[in-house]
Amino acid sequence: MNIQATDIATYNFAYLDEQTKRMIRRAILKGIAIPGYQVPFASREMPMPYGWGTGGVQVTASIIGPDDILKVIDQGADDTTNAVSIRAFFKKVADVAVTTETEKATIIQTRHRIPEAPLHAGQVLVYQVPIPEPLRFLEPRETETRKMHALEEYGLMHVKLYEDIARHGHIATTYAYPVKVEGRYVMDPSPTPKFDNPKMNMSPALQLFGAGREKRIYAVPPFTKVVSLDFEDHPFEIQKFDQPCALCGAEQVYLDEVILDDKGGHMFVCSDTDHCEKRREDGHRGHMAPENESRASPSSSAGPSPRKDGEEEAPTLTPPSPRPLRGEGKGEGQHQTFEKSREAE
Amino acid sequence: MTDEPLFRVTSLSKYYGSRVGCEDITFDLWPGEVLAVVGESGSGKTTLLNCMSTRLMPTSGTAAYRMRDGTWRDLYRMSEAERRFLMRTDWGFVHQNPADGLRMTVSAGANVGERLMAVGDRHYGNIRSTAIDWLGRVEIGEDRIDDQPRAFSGGMRQRLQIARNLVTGPRLVFMDEPTGGLDVSVQARLLDLLRGLVTDLGLAAIVVTHDLAVARLLSQRMMVMKDGRVVETGLTDRVLDDPRAPYTQLLVSSILQV
Ligand SMILES: Nc1ncnc2c1ncn2[C@@H]1O[C@H](COP(=O)(O)OP(=O)(O)OP(=O)(O)O)[C@@H](O)[C@H]1O
Ligand SMILES: [Mg+2]
Ligand SMILES: [Zn+2]
Numbered sequence: 043m044n045i046q047a048t049d050i051a052t053y054n055f056a057y058l059d060e061q062t063k064r065m066i067r068r069a070i071l072k073g074i075a076i077p078g079y080q081v082p083f084a085s086r087e088m089p090m091p092y093g094w095g096t097g098g099v100q101v102t103a104s105i106i107g108p109d110d111i112l113k114v115i116d117q118g119a120d121d122t123t124n125a126v127s128i129r130a131f132f133k134k135v136a137d138v139a140v141t142t143e144t145e146k147a148t149i150i151q152t153r154h155r156i157p158e159a160p161l162h163a164g165q166v167l168v169y170q171v172p173i174p175e176p177l178r179f180l181e182p183r184e185t186e187t188r189k190m191h192a193l194e195e196y197g198l199m200h201v202k203l204y205e206d207i208a209r210h211g212h213i214a215t216t217y218a219y220p221v222k223v224e225g226r227y228v229m230d231p232s233p234t235p236k237f238d239n240p241k242m243n244m245s246p247a248l249q250l251f252g253a254g255r256e257k258r259i260y261a262v263p264p265f266t267k268v269v270s271l272d273f274e275d276h277p278f279e280i281q282k283f284d285q286p287c288a289l290c291g292a293e294q295v296y297l298d299e300v301i302l303d304d305k306g307g308h309m310f311v312c313s314d315t316d317h318c319e320k321r322r323e324d325g326h327r328g329h330m331a332p333e334n335e336s337r338a339s340p341s342s343s344a345g346p347s348p349r350k351d352g353e354e355e356a357p358t359l360t361p362p363s364p365r366p367l368r369g370e371g372k373g374e375g376q377h378q379t380f381e382k383s384r385e386a387e
Numbered sequence: 388m389t390d391e392p393l394f395r396v397t398s399l400s401k402y403y404g405s406r407v408g409c410e411d412i413t414f415d416l417w418p419g420e421v422l423a424v425v426g427e428s429g430s431g432k433t434t435l436l437n438c439m440s441t442r443l444m445p446t447s448g449t450a451a452y453r454m455r456d457g458t459w460r461d462l463y464r465m466s467e468a469e470r471r472f473l474m475r476t477d478w479g480f481v482h483q484n485p486a487d488g489l490r491m492t493v494s495a496g497a498n499v500g501e502r503l504m505a506v507g508d509r510h511y512g513n514i515r516s517t518a519i520d521w522l523g524r525v526e527i528g529e530d531r532i533d534d535q536p537r538a539f540s541g542g543m544r545q546r547l548q549i550a551r552n553l554v555t556g557p558r559l560v561f562m563d564e565p566t567g568g569l570d571v572s573v574q575a576r577l578l579d580l581l582r583g584l585v586t587d588l589g590l591a592a593i594v595v596t597h598d599l600a601v602a603r604l605l606s607q608r609m610m611v612m613k614d615g616r617v618v619e620t621g622l623t624d625r626v627l628d629d630p631r632a633p634y635t636q637l638l639v640s641s642i643l644q645v
Pocket of ligand 3: 287288289290291292311312317318319321
């Protein structure tokens, strides 16, 4: 405890100095005032390399207060190294309470997922964003993409979807699926699966997006319309899973494939570890749930055992690669390369 | 038909610092008329074309365009949003180098479909069938629709660029040396195609070229430029058969000697 106290003394609250936090808050406010618009900000060096969520961390650091309760997830899981490190970081530099429960959190910093449990008013979802510009892939010139946003020239977004259909027979974009915010700005929802897109629409929570390397912040205020782009004859659809979670039996949730052995054994489980755990606590069982288990997280059967809050060690940073034994969601084979190329942040 | 011009250029000048780009140009372009702008290298053809299409702001002078609803608009006083809208709906621009006018990393179908999507077409099936139709009109087989222009020959790329421009039914097309980089036989075929399209669609066009044969084949009227100024204007056949300005006489005779 003493060590903790002296550690805090060496940092300003939440690591960033007040001047920087004010600057970032101004960018956030501007972002909220113009939903979906990318606001440039003077991104600071953080004690972690780009690609570790420095954008999200700066946003969180600028909005967090001593009474906040923080949850951090990486691809839906609270127990990955990256999520553990960021949570430990804020415990150390802001001495805030942390949780894995979506319900209880006031701020949820996320990489690549939106929790399954509906968010409520007063919560803030902070996304870590590698590439904020949805037009980048077809128009590399920044001057031109800015003009396109300013003049609302978004034909190019549909060119991308057209190419998908021409090549694959359907819209094959499954992550970072472009959306139009409040009928005006086209926005990249960060590499979340398109499964989560409908959750962004009219959400009671405030959604903030931080891109550290690219120095951009954008926002979706509560109760804002967020519409996924599509064609009349190829309407937007979310991923469907033809089986429920193997551990908790949940349907209509996003599943990850977990490899069980090197003989091809695998199962599909909730990517949202908190959601899965909650359901099992409530007595739900999937077809591969261990007998008589109590309070085990899905990854305890496949990955490192979860740490209880308070037992977390100092941050040890390892690359934010997918959890070792977990694949991407099913049916995303061809998407994987796409996502990797976006992963450069 | 209408008794009003489509485009009106008045005392247009563009200087690059102290160098003359083009100087004191005045003329009207009529609906459905093809005007060739000829002259040697550096005479100001591209400068004039770019000023007219608002890709470049002139130093002085005006350019007015008659919109579809019949109202005249001063192009240099329009907002950028309005100008860009005009450029992708009512106008086309065919570059000498197709790579400047195409998206080289998306399919031929998407290249043709882009303008449709830009003006709000949201039906994949319609976009695709319109693209197939336009590829056919520029003699590109339906089986090439999903290929990228990178896999096309120079002539095919140029034809694709033309289809991409014409798909929204523009009234005016700007062309800067449209047959410039192509071999003679490919040029001839492209010229035939262009002539057919321009006639069928009743397009007005400004064609910049230093090739008098291109002017003869495509245009009804021509304008001869030298050192940034217009030295002679008239019906193409008249200018080529009976040139009046000494410079035009020289130009025509030197071509005939080749
Ligand atoms: N960006 C520029 N900066 C400075 N001078 C320029 C620029 N563009 C053109 N010029 C000059 O303006 C004059 C007219 O050039 P322009 O490109 O309009 O000629 P052109 O008739 O199209 O020639 P070409 O047949 O070679 O394409 C030339 O003297 C040229 O050097
Ligand atoms: Mg030129
Ligand atoms: Zn589950």
